[in-house]
Amino acid sequence: MKAAIFKGPGKIDVENIPNLSPSKGEVIVRFRAGSICGTDLHFYRGEWSGLRAGQVIGHDACGELLDTGVRVAMVPVVYCGLCWYCLQGLFNHCENGGIKGFDYDGFFSEYVVVPERNILPIPENVSDEEAAVLEPVALAIHTLDMLNPRIHDWVAIIGQGSIGLLMTQIAKLKGCRVIAIDMLDYRLKLSERFGADFYINAQYENSASRVMEITGRGSDIVIEAAGTRQAVEQTLLLARKAGKIALVGGFEGYLDLGVVGEVKLFTSYISPVEYPLALRLIAERKVDVKNLITHRFKLAEFKQAIEIANNLLEKPVRVVVTAY
Ligand SMILES: [Zn+2]
Ligand SMILES: [Zn+2]
Structure with a gap:
């Protein structure tokens, strides 16, 4: 074969x-x-x-x-x-x-x-x-369940590849407001299509100051789904005090935990538990x-x-x- x-x-x-x-x-x-x-x-x-x-x-x-x-x-x-x-x-x-x-x-x-x-x-x-x-649907459910956001929370998602775009969709299903961040406009167009409230092209804009401007205090939740060291290191600059951060795409990088107070840090891996729900959400057209x-x-x-x-x-x- x-x-x-x-x-x-x-x-x-x-x-x-x-x-x-x-x-x-x-x-x-x-x-x-x-x-x-x-x-x-x-x-x-x-x-x-x-x-x-x-x-x-x-x-x-x-x-x-x-x-x-x-x-x-x-x-x-x-x-x-x-x-x-x-x-x-x-x-x-x-x-x-x-x-x-x-x-x-x-x-x-x-x-x-x-x-x-x-x-x-x-x-x-x-x-x-x-x-x-x-798999990225199941991973997005797993990650957002772990982060346990409140309705209307700000969720900043770095990276809008397939995993990040599904994080955007699942965060919207959870009633959150999404700030999508990427360096590629064709991906940010999809973020918009999937309901992102704001999108930032990090090639032309400073994500940290834009997120601060939009949220007033930093994002309640930050998800790294770009898989690069720079994205991992940037997470702390986007989160509010006592916010939550999930590393999904990459885990290498230097995190200066002194810049944010009381941050809760998660890493998230593929898990079998969410697969049945992922398939059901696709069947019910809740996830695209x-x-x-x-x-x-x-x-x-x-x-x-x-x-x-x-x-x-x-x-x-x-x-x-x-x-x-
Ligand atoms: Zn995968
Ligand atoms: Zn076992």
Whole structure:
């Protein structure tokens, strides 16, 4: 079967690999559609280690069960259900688990083997390509639940790629006011479409003074979804005193905690708990993932797909790859 194999920074090839045989409690899913995430790009650019050479890349995809043909979304977080963390419901910190596309072979493969509990039937009105953009929805729900905003809170979101744009949508669903920040106008246009109350192009405006001007005291909540050191370091300059900050895209950088009083700091990782709700919100048209999709490729063209996803001149947001 064909799969997109990570060979090292800048090198991904679609190659034939041996067919898989499922163990007890696992099912075989025939890949239908997947999307390329910022994390995949961090691996591709060699910014993050973690994905080993020879591994299949990808952690956001759907397919159909090989035996019944039922369409299913796949949850990439593998967990044992028995360790201390699992028993607390913190499945993403399982002592015996990991994430497909990071710790284990990922989803960009003609066939994927996953534990039976890692599949979710896709509602009829959700297309394959929509079910291929599930992870950033689940991550946005997880992050906003963690931050527990009040109605009408200011939420400043640095980075309006697919993850940031979904943070914008979920924050609006929670009744917050959103200040969207990015350096690219085509992304800020989408922020506006998804309900952002203000948007700042950080290339031309000073985000910290604009956020201060808009809010009067700094943002109640700041979410970093750009995945850069500068964005991480900027979070403290946007938050009000005793505000909350979540780091989602990147975790490296120097935080001078002396500049903000009583700040609450969160880091947020992909978790399986929010996947059913994410899929339901897409089915009920409360969350729009369709308009995040800017490019479409076939699995055999994966190399080209990730090159486009990595090239801002092509104005990518979410690049989808399908089997057909
Ligand atoms: Zn991701
Ligand atoms: Zn566990």
